[in-house]
Amino acid sequence: MTSSSDIPVLEIQDLNISYYTRAGEIPAVIDFSLTVNKGETVGLVGESGCGKSTVAWAVMQYMGHNGRIKSGTINFKGRNLNELSGENLRRIRGSEISMIYQEPFAALNPSLTVASQLMEVPITHERSSEKEAWERSLQILSDVRLPDPERIMRAYPHQLSGGQQQRVVIAMALLSKPSLLLLDEPTTALDVTVEAGIVKLIADISRKFGTSQIYISHNLGLILEICDRVFVMYSGEVVEEGSIHSIFTWPKHPYTHGLFGCIALPTADKNAAPLKPIRGQLPLPHERPRGCNFGPRCDYFQAGTCDVEAIMMEPVIGSQATDHGVRCVRWNQIEFGTEVAHGDAKPPIEIGERVLEVERMQKYYEVHDRSIAALISGRRIKLVKANEALDFDARRGETVAIVGESGCGKSTFAKVLMGLECSTGGVLRYEGREIGNLPVQKRSPRQLGSLQMIFQNPSDTLNPSHTVGGQIGRVIKKFGVESDKVKIRERVLKLLDLVKLPQDFYLRRPRQLSGGQKQRVGIARAFAGNPSMVIADEPVSALDVSVAAAVTELLTDIQREHKTTLLFISHDLSVVRYLADRIVVMYLGQIMERGTTAQIFAPPYHPYTEALLSAVPIADPEVSKREIVLQGNLPSVLNPPKGCPFVTRCPRKLGEICERERPPMQMAAEGHAIACHIPLDELRKVEPVISVPEEAERIHARQEVGAGED
Amino acid sequence: MSHATATTIPAPSYVAALVRVLKSFALLRESWVGMIGAGIVIFWVLVAILAPFLSPFDPLATLQPYAKPLTPFAGGGTFWLGTDHIGRDILSRIIWGSRTVLIYAPLAAFTAYAVGIMMGVAAGYFGGWIDDLLSGIADIILSFPVLVLYIIIIATFGASPINIILAITFATGPVVMRIVRGLVLDLKNRDYVAAAQTRGESSWRIMLVEILPNARGPLIVDACLRLGYVIITIGVLGFLGLGLPPPDPDWGGMINETRQMAMFAPHMTLFPCIAISSLILGFNLLADGLREISLRD
Secondary structure (H helix, E strand, O other): OOOOOOOOOEEEEEEEEEEEEOOEEEEEEEEEEEEEOOOOEEEEEOOOOOOHHHHHHHHHOOOOOOEEEEEEEEEEOOEEHHHOOHHHHHHHEOOOEEEEOOOHHHHOOOOOOHHHHHHHHHHHHHOOOHHHHHHHHHHHHHHOOOOOHHHHHHOOHHHOOHHHHHHHHHHHHHHOOOOEEEEEOOOOOOOHHHHHHHHHHHHHHHHHHOOEEEEEEOOHHHHHHHOOEEEEEEOOEEEEEEEHHHHHHOOOOHHHHHHHHHOOOOOOEOOOEOOOOOOOOOOOHHHOOOOOOOHHHOOOOOOOOOOOOOOOOEEOOOOOOOOOEEOOOOOOOOOOOOOOOOOOOOOOOOOOOEEEEEEEEEEEEEEEOOOHHHHHHOOOEEEEEEEEEEEEEEEOOOEEEEEOOOOOOHHHHHHHHHOOOOOOEEEEEEOOEEOOOOOHHHOOHHHHHHEEEEOOOHHHHOOOOOOHHHHHHHHHHHOOOOOOHHHHHHHHHHHHHHOOOOHHHHHOOHHHOOHHHHHHHHHHHHOOOOOOEEEEEOOOOOOOHHHHHHHHHHHHHHHHHHOOEEEEEEOOHHHHHHHOOEEEEEEOOEEEEEEEHHHHHOOOOOHHHHHHHHHOOOOOOOOEEOOOOOOOOOOOOOOOOOOOOOOOOOOOOOOHHHHHOOOOEEEEEOOEEEEOOOOHHHHHOOOOOEEOOOHHHOOOOOOOOOOOOO | OOOOHHHOOOOOOHHHHHHHHHHHHHHHHHOHHHHHHHHHHHHHHHHHHOHHHHOOOOOOOOOOOOOOOOEEOOOOOEEOOOEOOOOOEHHHHHHHHHHHHHHHHHHHHHHHHHHHHHHHHHHHHHOHHHHHHHHHHHHHHHHOOHHHHHHHHHHHHOOOHHHHHHHHHHHHHHHHHHHHHHHHHHHOOOHHHHHHHHOOOOHHHHHHHHHHHHHHHHHHHHHHHHHHHHHHHHHHHHHOOOOOOOOOOOHHHHHHHHHHHOOOOOHHHHHHHHHHHHHHHHHHHHHHHHHHHHHOO
């Protein structure tokens, strides 16, 4: 092969891809050009439906039955993939180009061992011997830092955790020493601390193996941590491209700039500097506007200039980065005032009396073990401690966040609070009444209405068989807010106004709504019974960045207006930092740390909080973070560690005491409690995990645009 | 946005609901298979409705035995498909027989579905001992050979339309229950079900209003297939002499009565066979078409 280092690994030119559906031809990718050099990691970032995954599929030449590459070339090491025969493509796929998908459990065959799935790769592509294949597989498993590779080789996928599975998938992709690795949201299905480990691994791969990578993600923070260059896509087009540094520091396209205003960066604050959502919605692919696709949502739109003809990519002149390009005709006329767009300041919410009191609340599940061993030993009932001795409270108008990864018991707590499960001990008092043992059937309509929930998944939150109006109306009737038909309808229309949806959504069905709109209806439904407390279970984590910002702002506005207490359940510390007044950090059913937001984000930290803070990617190149990557897996809830639940992964473990004894709750300050054996003075000594430069020290403030850069 | 104009929102009317159903059937145009199936089914439905006008003779009258197809009748008219061994016009009997099939088969399928849905929804939603009990009953019924089951039931209770429907319900209900149970197990974990639970809805309302409508897609497809099987079953029962009591025209019965003559007068058996097969084929193709459409986006 004649591939020298100066030929780019992948060169895509003027690519146009369309899907053919009932509605006719839908252009999915328009005028797309990209070059990936050897060892380079290129990021594709954009919201759902922007065409970023389609590009990856096109590189693999796997378009499905209704997709077609209309024009353009995809050159892989000088060969045009569009013209290769099926036989030649097969040889390239999986050996020279590998792809890693979002869900590791779907990428592995559940009925084969890891060994047979890994060994297949060298055996098929290189006709290696069994022994050689075994040794290489073993080597690659230790390369992706899986502990005890011999055991992993013999395991079936279901015996591995999500993070381990994704490492196996990455190992499989690397086995054939590909020149190009396509990663399509490889960490989205994983927990944050696990994600941090995978991200570090991916970043090391290109260094170690010299693999070029295309990293697809919706998460700007991850892109910043992993990539060298980034392509920002919007509605099928690349709107801005360039090196990470220039895009993140000097975004030129109004969309890119707007995106930064939508994410809860450390500089955002829900009162002083709220998020500034991009108005409007993504255009449907077959209803794209004339001219600039972003035009209708752009604050800098100029009729007659932006809506005339298709906009071409222009190089940004004056930028020190030579490869910065932007698809905006007005880029050199636009002056973005501050570094990041912020909305107008809002008054803080008044905090009132205590609404929710949780004292040593516990929820144990009994699991019946039907195995013969259990029968002989007589231990047929195992206890799963989903919630253990929870202690915290919430006041009127306050936002309390419960933070933790999957399996930490935050959803169980929500279920007990909603009355879908009963607590097995302790006190759970809401508005002065014990509700821990009051199942939902025994609660009065008034009680039900005053405690409502917003769910995570927009596609699941509404019943697809009923109209929007019917679903909200049912809640109003059920809670006894109104009983007259006309009045119910009036109230539904009022609620639709409240969540800023047009009133003719009354008769719409959920499938006619976008994800953000569904989530708004979900909010309207939760607020239908005039709740005094709303539990929001990751309400925006499934939404696109610009939509999530709008929903978040809407939620805080309604909360402000109604003085509602918000119990915000999330794994994303950046959103939590933005929204919450107080934070409860949970791990394996227990509270590790609780305190005000400021207390949680500054030392002393619980070691787990420290790791969580470090794991959350931040899309700001000037914010520096201390790197703490957790080793090991989340222990099973069926068999938790005896002492501190975090002992198996704790980087600051003291010794035997951590394994043997429950850590004491240490009061670091008024209202700030940390459950750890490490003395507070020790905990106080650490540096802050996240350090944000003062506004005056920012590159922007120094007006050094165009100054020398290395 | 039409904020101002939207204050007078019409209540959802039955007309609108009907239009929606018709629109969803209009999607069938995209599937050739489905179109052919729908065509055949609609043809037989029309035949059944218009039977008095379409049939040239009284289906019960004995006119002229052993007439071959296309034989002209002395009393006027033609035996287009011939007559049977006791001289009844086969075309008229097939036309009137379509009524029997298209009344009893859907009725039996409907009751089987009603029972199966109730059992399946309860088993899937409640789980625990209710599921164990209902699934156990279903398993016991399903472990019997179906035909033996029919013969036992009808031999015990006698051949009558109601007993046939009961027998089919008894044997088919558990199959439907299994399908429904599987669908409910998936649907009950949706957030909208949790939302209904947290607003204190009763279990029955959650099962029938929140969950069941969302299972309708696969159930409609299955119902079309199931209807085909029920038609086969009614035919088989007729053939075994366990069907509707004579002399009412019944396609399965017609085949049974004439099968000994099949060697020298094949038309007597052939045409009822074609009638049964075409109707079953129609329902199967319709089911295939619906499934094909539902898989598309």
